[in-house]
Amino acid sequence: MTIGEVAERMNISISTIRFYDKEGLLLGLKRNKGGIRIFDQQDMEVLQLIECLKKSGMQIKDIKQFIKWCSLGDQTLQLRKEMFDKQKANIEQKIKELEHALSLIEYKCWYYQEALKDGNEKRVKQLTPEQMPSVIQEAYQQTHHLFVDKG
Amino acid sequence: MTIGEVAERMNISISTIRFYDKEGLLLGLKRNKGGIRIFDQQDMEVLQLIECLKKSGMQIKDIKQFIKWCSLGDQTLQLRKEMFDKQKANIEQKIKELEHALSLIEYKCWYYQEALKDGNEKRVKQLTPEQMPSVIQEAYQQTHHLFVDKG
DNA sequence: ACTTGACCTAAACTTAACTTTAGGTATTAC
DNA sequence: GTAATACCTAAAGTTAAGTTTAGGTCAAGT
DSSP states (O other): OOHHHHHHHHTOOHHHHHHHHHTTOSTTOEEOTTSOEEOOHHHHHHHHHHHHHHHTTOOHHHHHHHHHHHHTGGGGHHHHHHHHHHHHHHHHHHHHHHHHHHHHHHHHHHHHHHHHHHTSSHHHHHOOGGGSOHHHHHHHHHHGGGOOTTO | OOHHHHHHHHTOOHHHHHHHHHTTOSTTOEEOTTSOEEOOHHHHHHHHHHHHHHHTTOOHHHHHHHHHHHHTOGGGHHHHHHHHHHHHHHHHHHHHHHHHHHHHHHHHHHHHHHHHHHTSSHHHHHOOGGGSOHHHHHHHHHHGGGOOTTO
16 A cells, blocks of 8 residues: 555545654555555554554654564563553553543533523532532532632 | 742642743732732632643643633633533543553553563464453453554 | 842743655656 | 656644743842
8 A cells, every 4th residue: 555545544644654654663664666655454553553552642752662672572572561561550640630630621511501591600609519410519529629719 | 829839839830830821821810019920829729720621631722712701701601611511522532542542551561461471472472362361352352453463 | 238049021942743845756647 | 748646855844832041120138
């Protein structure tokens, strides 16, 4: 496959793929006699791995390091394991933070929904936790130290 | 409180706080006669809200927009609600992506742990899902289309 | 009086991850 | 044969979210 086909299939831009190649993330990528990149199934899989690791918050330079380690064989197994152990902890932490943020946002969604019923924030602002739906109450109790008077 | 005290308490750098102020995120922040910023409890709460929204992936310009809407009163309630509804969907999507990435990473952690027992990847590379621990099997089945031959 | 420390501003710099531009090659379509 | 396409490189530009720098004010301590 050519770069254009890969870009369309995977929904990544052509320039991004070339950028990854330049950065050394696509080790072993073949070219034809004219210098044009030819992608096979494995190259596609590397690209998918890159996208997944990026979504996990890993930086390009670390993905590059990992890919380089892969090419160096068994003596880098320990390093690769440590990298993933660390990344696992990173993701778990991120998920926790997002869940916490979600609590706040869910409270806010409910808050504004109530405020809109009245056209103003007076009533909802004065509600005590006991007067909130239990789902919101939980969100509120996790995050109410964050709430601003202004709403 | 002064900027230095706030920075230390909240573990944000002084320059970041000044940057937020310059960007208009700290509307209504007072100064003393010498021009020095004086923070009260409400300003701290706004800062906490900013940190939380940032962690949720919201951009500074959107946080700024929200804060501006707050200052415009009840006619912006609908807009504020829509912003949070949208942000709620964003976070839920992000959590899903992270959980998917976590599956891959958990598989990788297990993979390298097994590989290290042998000093190479030969055995672990050939295992079928039935031969994996069930937790890993689930992760594998969600993500095995991503795996590269090289490990 | 003078030095120190905490504050101030404006403006330049930084970093990551791309994207855009400018100029060139090679294959296919008419 | 020439025009349109899809590819190529190197280098400059972009954006977000800060950080750093340079130069200045002000209050407190010695």
